Amino acid sequence: MDASLDKLKAKIEKLKAQQQQMEDKYIGAVAHLVKDLTNKGLDLPILTGMILNANDIIAKSTTNKEAWQVAGQRFLLRAKNQNAQRKRINSKN
Numbered sequence: 001m002d003a004s005l006d007k008l009k010a011k012i013e014k015l016k017a018q019q020q021q022m023e024d025k026y027i028g029a030v031a032h033l034v035k036d037l038t039n040k041g042l043d044l045p046i047l048t049g050m051i052l053n054a055n056d057i058i059a060k061s062t063t064n065k066e067a068w069q070v071a072g073q074r075f076l077l078r079a080k081n082q083n084a085q086r087k088r089i090n091s092k093n
Contacts, residue, residue, distance in 0.1 A: 029079035 037047060058065040 025080065025083075026076055029076055029083075032079065033075070 034044075034047060038044065054068065058068065
């Protein structure tokens, strides 16, 4: 019984580590987006206001939440693919 419990605990810890890795990648992608937007002239107070405004809109409408979720997933997938492509190019050099 203890062996089964230990296996479950180990699996949970592995899944938590994988989740943390995914969150770290997402944080990096969002940080890159913020950097790009500030380079295009949006300052941090404006970006912060946009995020807070979006949060209010999402709270009022599940349709907006779903649409923005899809858009966010597409962005993160593109960022992941671009990162993988950069790694392949760098490994060739």
